[in-house]
Amino acid sequence: MPHSPVKDGFELSKTRRTLPMALLRAREAVMERFRPLLLAHGVTEQQWRVLRVLKEAEETDASDLADAASILAPSLSRILRTLETRAFIATRKDPQDGRRALIRLTAEGHAFIRQIAPESAAIYAELEARLGRARIDALLDDLEALMTALERA
Amino acid sequence: MPHSPVKDGFELSKTRRTLPMALLRAREAVMERFRPLLLAHGVTEQQWRVLRVLKEAEETDASDLADAASILAPSLSRILRTLETRAFIATRKDPQDGRRALIRLTAEGHAFIRQIAPESAAIYAELEARLGRARIDALLDDLEALMTALERA
DNA sequence: GCGTTTTGCTTAACATGTTAATCTAATGGA
DNA sequence: TCCATTAGATTAACATGTTAAGCAAAACGC
Numbered sequence: 001m002p003h004s005p006v007k008d009g010f011e012l013s014k015t016r017r018t019l020p021m022a023l024l025r026a027r028e029a030v031m032e033r034f035r036p037l038l039l040a041h042g043v044t045e046q047q048w049r050v051l052r053v054l055k056e057a058e059e060t061d062a063s064d065l066a067d068a069a070s071i072l073a074p075s076l077s078r079i080l081r082t083l084e085t086r087a088f089i090a091t092r093k094d095p096q097d098g099r100r101a102l103i104r105l106t107a108e109g110h111a112f113i114r115q116i117a118p119e120s121a122a123i124y125a126e127l128e129a130r131l132g133r134a135r136i137d138a139l140l141d142d143l144e145a146l147m148t149a150l151e152r153a
Numbered sequence: 154m155p156h157s158p159v160k161d162g163f164e165l166s167k168t169r170r171t172l173p174m175a176l177l178r179a180r181e182a183v184m185e186r187f188r189p190l191l192l193a194h195g196v197t198e199q200q201w202r203v204l205r206v207l208k209e210a211e212e213t214d215a216s217d218l219a220d221a222a223s224i225l226a227p228s229l230s231r232i233l234r235t236l237e238t239r240a241f242i243a244t245r246k247d248p249q250d251g252r253r254a255l256i257r258l259t260a261e262g263h264a265f266i267r268q269i270a271p272e273s274a275a276i277y278a279e280l281e282a283r284l285g286r287a288r289i290d291a292l293l294d295d296l297e298a299l300m301t302a303l304e305r306a
Numbered sequence: 307g308c309g310t311t312t313t314g315c316t317t318a319a320c321a322t323g324t325t326a327a328t329c330t331a332a333t334g335g336a
Numbered sequence: 337t338c339c340a341t342t343a344g345a346t347t348a349a350c351a352t353g354t355t356a357a358g359c360a361a362a363a364c365g366c
Contacts, residue, residue: 026176029300070177130303131303135299136172140294143175152245
């Protein structure tokens with residue numbers, strides 16, 4: 001029994017023992033291991049997320065991309081501009097809907113991902129080795145369940 | 154069996170099914186509920202974290218504060234300037250170590266927290282009601298364990 | 307069909323995240 | 337003591353987070 005929850009329902013919890021803080025710290029502990037790799041290749045964490053999502057989809061519009069990468073639309077606008085400058089992505093207007101922007105990886109974008117993927121996968125494999133695949137899977141399931149439970153107004 | 158992990162150890166996982174993404178999305182799902190409150194009171198999430206940490210400590214130096222609030226030193230410098238302008242905190246030099254800055258809440262800072270705390274606690278209580286106290290505690294323990302397992306070079 | 311509303315995206319403005327550089331105070335070593 | 341090193345904090349520069357506006361295209365209502 002590692003904890004003694006002393007709370008009457010009207011006070012703030014200990015900051016450290018709250019979902020937002022715990023999730024933030026845990027994520028930070030994980031990301032810490034990937035940052036050197038990303039920095040060495042000159043991409044931000046968010047740019048890398050966008051590239052990975054694009055790799056998993058042939059072509060997407062900005063909204064789906066933003067949702068899949070968990071990036072807000074304004075940030076995505078800037079990121080896409082950057083990635084287009086580096087020629088990693090190509091953009092076109094949706095012929096069916098003039099408002100939508102369709103985005104896809106270029107050959108350079110694919111090549112860039114191929115260049116980083118092995119190291120990234122190796123880091124993740126090291127995480128799995130240290131934490132255990134089963135524990136990670138269970139945690140991912142729990143997080144998924146949490147989000148499902150929170151879905152609705 | 155909700156998932157079929159198809160991975161040979163040399164490819165990237167599906168972006169959505171990774172620890173960084175899952176932790177980010179879960180945190181976002183939780184924070185979403187607190188944002189309206191913080192916005193209404195004119196504080197950012199990070200400023201609120203700093204205030205809460207300060208409330209739990211009589212007086213701390215900037216380093217401990219940054220660590221406890223999971224905020225990097227450069228961000229904390231700017232945040233403290235803002236909070237000092239609003240007269241929520243007071244700063245002084247450590248007499249024993251001229252490099253350290255000691256920070257504490259002012260009466261206004263305490264009053265501000267008292268003003269928001271009930272609503273914040275209510276939102277958290279609603280989270281607990283929806284997710285179950287047991288599940289949240291288990292998740293917090295798992296996240297703590299994850300960080301412990303990742304501690305070391 | 308036409309004006310209104312909604313949707314997809316971009317800009318703007320300000321706060322924070324992130325890395326590197328800087329500056330001052332304390333520490334260590336000769 | 338003196339100098340080099342280290343530690344705590346700030347500043348700088350650029351990218352992203354966040355909210356609010358703005359803009360054009362599409363959908364809606366009559």
